[in-house]
Amino acid sequence: MDWKHGYFAESGYTYGYYPETMPMRLRWAALIQGHTAPPSKFRYLDAGCGQGLNLILAAAAHPDSEFVGIDFLPEHIAHGKALAETCGLKNVTFIEGDFLELAEDPTLHGSFDYAVCHGISTWIAPEVKTALFTLIGRALRPGGVFYNSYNTFPGWLGTVPFQHLVLLEQRGKTGEKALDAARESFKALGECAPGMFNALPALESRIKVLEQQDRAYLVQEYNNHYWQPVFVSKMIDDLKYAKLTYLGTATLPEAYDNLFSKEVLQLLNKQGDPVVREQLRDYATNQSFRRDLYAKGRLSAWPGKLAELLGDFSISLNPAQSRPENDQPYVVHSGTGETRGDRKFYDSLMDRIAKDSDGVKVADLIRLRKNPNEAPSVLQAVSILLHGGWITPSSNLSDAMTTAGTSINRHLAAAVCAGAPYRYLSVPQLGGALPMRDTDWMMLDCRFRGIDPKNWLPEVVKILKRLNRGLMKGGEPVADESVRDEVLRESIEEFSKSRLPALSRAGAI
Numbered sequence: 001m002d003w004k005h006g007y008f009a010e011s012g013y014t015y016g017y018y019p020e021t022m023p024m025r026l027r028w029a030a031l032i033q034g035h036t037a038p039p040s041k042f043r044y045l046d047a048g049c050g051q052g053l054n055l056i057l058a059a060a061a062h063p064d065s066e067f068v069g070i071d072f073l074p075e076h077i078a079h080g081k082a083l084a085e086t087c088g089l090k091n092v093t094f095i096e097g098d099f100l101e102l103a104e105d106p107t108l109h110g111s112f113d114y115a116v117c118h119g120i121s122t123w124i125a126p127e128v129k130t131a132l133f134t135l136i137g138r139a140l141r142p143g144g145v146f147y148n149s150y151n152t153f154p155g156w157l158g159t160v161p162f163q164h165l166v167l168l169e170q171r172g173k174t175g176e177k178a179l180d181a182a183r184e185s186f187k188a189l190g191e192c193a194p195g196m197f198n199a200l201p202a203l204e205s206r207i208k209v210l211e212q213q214d215r216a217y218l219v220q221e222y223n224n225h226y227w228q229p230v231f232v233s234k235m236i237d238d239l240k241y242a243k244l245t246y247l248g249t250a251t252l253p254e255a256y257d258n259l260f261s262k263e264v265l266q267l268l269n270k271q272g273d274p275v276v277r278e279q280l281r282d283y284a285t286n287q288s289f290r291r292d293l294y295a296k297g298r299l300s301a302w303p304g305k306l307a308e309l310l311g312d313f314s315i316s317l318n319p320a321q322s323r324p325e326n327d328q329p330y331v332v333h334s335g336t337g338e339t340r341g342d343r344k345f346y347d348s349l350m351d352r353i354a355k356d357s358d359g360v361k362v363a364d365l366i367r368l369r370k371n372p373n374e375a376p377s378v379l380q381a382v383s384i385l386l387h388g389g390w391i392t393p394s395s396n397l398s399d400a401m402t403t404a405g406t407s408i409n410r411h412l413a414a415a416v417c418a419g420a421p422y423r424y425l426s427v428p429q430l431g432g433a434l435p436m437r438d439t440d441w442m443m444l445d446c447r448f449r450g451i452d453p454k455n456w457l458p459e460v461v462k463i464l465k466r467l468n469r470g471l472m473k474g475g476e477p478v479a480d481e482s483v484r485d486e487v488l489r490e491s492i493e494e495f496s497k498s499r500l501p502a503l504s505r506a507g508a509i
């Protein structure tokens with residue numbers, strides 16, 4: 001076998017951002033499980049960091065901490081390194097390394113308080129997976145937190161025949177061609193021989209959605225020789241050898257049993273073994289993707305201290321996301337299905353958070369409730385609002401954070417205007433990043449180039465033309481130039497008058 005050990009590495013991965021992997025989100029997810037992890041001056045490892053953008057966005061928000069990204073694909077490391085250097089980030093290091101080799105000397109790059117592995121462990125060969133977990137287990141400091149996201153059964157059961165055909169097609173074809181050939185065969189089978197589709201109802205929607213998904217994601221999802229979703233119970237048992245203990249989920253709504261129906265709850269409560277119980281939860285939700293948290297040794301705070309730490313956690317409104325329209329409830333989706341947050345209760349929290357752009361402590365939200373027994377409902381609401389993106393963690397903004405955020409964003413904006421596929425803006429005070437549309441980047445680039453907002457419209461039109469891109473309105477492409485200008489005028493007004501000042505206060509500009 002060559003250096004890839006069966007991993008599909010013919011092309012680079014996407015330039016993704018995953019809020020659940022950001023240090024303060026990890027800290028909150030661990031805290032609600034009763035485990036404490038450091039808020040500052042920590043070391044953070046991203047094992048299998050891909051293009052490294054996620055790590056860079058995390059590093060910008062925590063200049064007092066150290067970030068290390070490891071990946072065996074040279075093009076990923078080249079990208080991460082170049083981006084970090086261009087942006088002048090001093091607290092992030094990218095290392096070209098293979099889990100198999102690193103497991104032989106796990107502390108070669110030091111020890112860590114946080115380790116994340118996003119989308120890796122169920123796509124690699126068994127011996128590589130063992131090496132990866134050995135590396136994490138040894139490199140984590142006692143009390144350290146490990147985030148492991150992966151494909152799981154039962155949710156992926158229906159897709160097994162499709163992935164198998166992709167691999168068979170790969171005998172004679174390259175990655176994307178193999179994927180397309182398997183998809184064509186499955187589309188035809190769905191029409192002329194639907195027996196398998198009837199037996200595996202999830203298959204049809206998985207095949208349908210392929211057309212809208214990013215191809216860089218698809219080939220790394222399906223073309224891997226060792227694509228192997230696992231049951232949560234197996235993952236929990238497998239990690240024990242590496243001294244890693246299951247804490248709970250980082251997909252925040254899934255942390256709450258009370259979101260299950262009464263009947264499911266009754267079934268769960270009959271189960272005394274926590275691992276079997278966790279497995280039953282996944283059966284109840286047909287779980288397909290988990291974001292699990294483990295600890296290398298639980299660091300439980302005494303109840304009084306835990307309440308203090310939770311109360312001390314600071315949050316802010318997300319300036320890029322407005323409240324649900326027309327008095328609708330706050331709706332989020334997760335493995336637990338659809339969760340509806342009560343409008344009046346959630347609005348009262350949002351109103352309080354809106355009052356202070358420097359961040360509001362969870363304790364202040366708890367104090368809003370007359371009855372102290374309502375503290376758990378407030379903690380749960382904070383988790384749901386974080387998951388839904390209406391609020392974000394918040395920290396005291398330092399000059400170093402603003403310098404890092406501004407420098408990254410200046411570079412990302414210029415790169416997007418030159419055709420780069422970046423989609424996330426560094427917002428250090430909010431502990432990570434926020435999504436950006438193409439035209440947002442173009443306006444930001446104008447701002448960085450010192451162009452007066454009055455002259456942004458022709459400048460944005462020029463960039464759109466150069467990149468051969470158009471605008472959308474109401475889900476339709478805009479053909480008419482006067483409509484295009486009207487759409488842009490509105491965006492410029494909103495971006496320059498409300499979004500930019502908020503982003504600037506949060507260290508993005």
Ligand SMILES: C[S@@+](CC[C@H](N)C(=O)[O-])C[C@H]1O[C@@H](n2cnc3c(N)ncnc32)[C@H](O)[C@@H]1O
Pocket residue numbers: 005007009013014016047048049050051070071072073076097098099100117118119120124128220
């Ligand atoms: C699906 S990608 C996820 C990348 C990144 N975590 C993200 O979500 O954007 C899996 C990553 O694992 C890396 N990888 C696979 N096998 C590896 C190995 N043996 N050693 C180091 N990195 C490996 C790949 O190069 C790829 O970047």
